[in-house]
Amino acid sequence: MKKGTLKQILLITDGCSNKGEDPSATAGLAYEQGITVNVIGILEDDASQQPDGLQEVEDIALSGGGVSQLVYKKALSQTVQMVTKQAMTQTLQGFVNKELKQILGPEKSLEEMEPEKRGEIMEVVEDMGETCDLEVLVLIDTSASMTDKLPTVKEALIDLSISLNARIGRNRFSIFRFPGKQQDMEKVFDWSPRLDDISTIFPGLTSGGITPTGPAIREAIYQFGRKSLMRSLRHENERGMEEEA
Amino acid sequence: MRMNEAWKKKHNAEIRPGTTITGKWHGKRYVIKKKLGEGAIGSVYLCEVNGREKALKISDNRTSMTVEVNVLKSLGKVQGNRLGPSLLDVDDWISPFGTAYTFYVMEYLKGEPLSSFIQRNGSEWLGVFMLQLLDDLERLHASGWVFGDLKTENLLVLHAPPRVRWIDVGGTTQIGRAIKEYTEFYDRGYWKMGSRKAEPSYDLFAFVMIFLNIYYPKRFDKGLEPEKTLLKRLHDVKPLRPYIVPLKKALQGKYASSAEMKKELMLIFYQAQKRTNLRKNRRKESMPHFFTEVIGITVIAIGYYLFSLLL
Numbered sequence: 001m002k003k004g005t006l007k008q009i010l011l012i013t014d015g016c017s018n019k020g021e022d023p024s025a026t027a028g029l030a031y032e033q034g035i036t037v038n039v040i041g042i043l044e045d046d047a048s049q050q051p052d053g054l055q056e057v058e059d060i061a062l063s064g065g066g067v068s069q070l071v072y073k074k075a076l077s078q079t080v081q082m083v084t085k086q087a088m089t090q091t092l093q094g095f096v097n098k099e100l101k102q103i104l105g106p107e108k109s110l111e112e113m114e115p116e117k118r119g120e121i122m123e124v125v126e127d128m129g130e131t132c133d134l135e136v137l138v139l140i141d142t143s144a145s146m147t148d149k150l151p152t153v154k155e156a157l158i159d160l161s162i163s164l165n166a167r168i169g170r171n172r173f174s175i176f177r178f179p180g181k182q183q184d185m186e187k188v189f190d191w192s193p194r195l196d197d198i199s200t201i202f203p204g205l206t207s208g209g210i211t212p213t214g215p216a217i218r219e220a221i222y223q224f225g226r227k228s229l230m231r232s233l234r235h236e237n238e239r240g241m242e243e244e245a
Numbered sequence: 246m247r248m249n250e251a252w253k254k255k256h257n258a259e260i261r262p263g264t265t266i267t268g269k270w271h272g273k274r275y276v277i278k279k280k281l282g283e284g285a286i287g288s289v290y291l292c293e294v295n296g297r298e299k300a301l302k303i304s305d306n307r308t309s310m311t312v313e314v315n316v317l318k319s320l321g322k323v324q325g326n327r328l329g330p331s332l333l334d335v336d337d338w339i340s341p342f343g344t345a346y347t348f349y350v351m352e353y354l355k356g357e358p359l360s361s362f363i364q365r366n367g368s369e370w371l372g373v374f375m376l377q378l379l380d381d382l383e384r385l386h387a388s389g390w391v392f393g394d395l396k397t398e399n400l401l402v403l404h405a406p407p408r409v410r411w412i413d414v415g416g417t418t419q420i421g422r423a424i425k426e427y428t429e430f431y432d433r434g435y436w437k438m439g440s441r442k443a444e445p446s447y448d449l450f451a452f453v454m455i456f457l458n459i460y461y462p463k464r465f466d467k468g469l470e471p472e473k474t475l476l477k478r479l480h481d482v483k484p485l486r487p488y489i490v491p492l493k494k495a496l497q498g499k500y501a502s503s504a505e506m507k508k509e510l511m512l513i514f515y516q517a518q519k520r521t522n523l524r525k526n527r528r529k530e531s532m533p534h535f536f537t538e539v540i541g542i543t544v545i546a547i548g549y550y551l552f553s554l555l556l
């Protein structure tokens with residue numbers, strides 16, 4: 001099977017969107033274009049009941065083909081890496097299931113297979129998860145209520161890079177925040193294989209009260225598109241040069 | 246990942262003592278007797294089949310269950326003492342309410358947690374368990390796997406003779422890959438003392454944390470200087486003093502294999518033995534406390550360790 005690149009948006013938020021289009025709709029749009037949207041909702045440490053606003057977290061991930069999880073600050077690191085890995089497995093399983101249906105007919109999927117066969121298929125999925133390349137665009141809600149949570153978010157992201165960089169496949173991460181100073185979303189860390197040195201960008205990330213989650217996801221899709229466009233252009237150029245040489 | 250609460254409720258309602266679980270593919274029938282425990286991806290029950298007691302793990306998470314089964318199958322092929330419980334059956338079960346479960350049946354390991362064993366029987370047992378664990382790790386690594394989620398909760402001490410065994414192979418990962426599952430306190434990545442790549446030294450780090458956990462049951466935070474915190478905490482545990490040099494080296498990732506670490510531990514036992522013999526020859530002098538402690542360790546450790554090799 002061809003070694004592909006998985007694309008994920010990792011949305012980290014603590015509340016409900018309040019500006020622009022429905023984030024579930026834009027997440028669906030992302031999924032249509034092969035980008036999975038995972039969402040982590042951070043709960044206040046003292047919150048005893050589930051805040052209504054966080055239902056949105058589940059909805060976004062559902063239409064974005066990803067994984068969602070509500071979590072207290074303390075458990076953030078482990079949750080972020082588990083959600084990311086789980087979503088990778090889920091996506092890869094989706095691919096494999098599709099291929100299987102093509103080979104074995106529409107009613108055959110991983111679920112309807114006997115345990116022995118399932119085991120063999122899972123080995124393939126695991127191999128792919130270990131070796132595929134991965135691009136994660138982290139989208140951090142930096143509205144005022146997130147201020148006290150950002151140090152933990154930073155730790156969790158560094159930890160995520162430790163986990164993913166233990167894989168054989170390559171990784172690229174970038175970090176955007178929303179809202180930005182001028183726009184709905186703003187880049188704070190450009191595509192890079194590691195997140196070890198993000199400490200410097202974190203102080204002073206918080207901003208105003210609005211939470212334009214929908215527009216931010218749309219912008220994130222555009223960033224992915226731009227990236228692959230640039231890459232293919234560069235590719236074209238290189239080829240052109242080779243031909244000249 | 247923590248089990249979904251709603252799912253857990255449903256699960257507890259569907260599977261209770263007396264429930265018969267019939268495999269969809271292989272048709273074997275298992276009668277549930279009681280719940281043994283609950284883990285990250287499913288619940289483990291004591292069950293009965295043909296008059297024998299077995300452990301049955303059940304979950305609706307097909308993916309993770311299948312991964313675990315694959316590991317158990319591979320471990321079953323490793324020569325010598327069993328690494329992990331032996332696997333007996335893998336199947337699906339559709340509950341009367343229509344929920345689809347996956348389950349596997351394994352050998353029932355009847356034992357007690359490592360920490361309670363040590364509390365009851367004393368710290369002179371530490372050495373035995375260290376050697377037994379290092380032995381198992383050595384064979385596991387030699388067959389191309391790293392345990393990954395090595396922690397106190399995943400160990401049981403079987404009785405007569407005491408033998409430490411591991412359960413839950415959910416984190417077991419092929420060498421060279423990214424560790425599948427880990428627990429922060431035992432994870433060298435969390436302590437900023439190494440990567441999450443599956444290598445023998447990853448398990449050796451967790452190995453030390455197991456023994457620290459016995460003396461810090463509430464565990465402790467990493468603080469601003471994780472390595473310093475860890476070494477200080479290690480230093481503060483008196484029963485671990487005799488082994489502090491190899492334990493420290495394992496934390497710092499200085500052993501490339503468990504065999505290397507085992508060799509140095511054995512050396513500690515032999516030297517202690519030699520010293521006590523010398524003292525015996527010089528006739529009854531009052532023995533410093535440290536030596537009496539080590540004598541106990543030596544006799545029991547070497548004795549039981551050798552004995553467990555014969556089993």
Ligand SMILES: Nc1ncnc2c1ncn2[C@@H]1O[C@H](COP(=O)(O)OP(=O)(O)O)[C@@H](O)[C@H]1O
Pocket residue numbers: 281282283284285286287288289300302330351352353354355398399412413414415
């Ligand atoms: N083979 C076994 N024999 C006896 N008890 C077991 C066995 N396997 C699991 N258990 C019990 O069930 C608990 C949970 O099982 P575990 O496999 O650790 O779940 P998970 O992988 O989901 O964390 C264990 O802590 C242990 O007490």
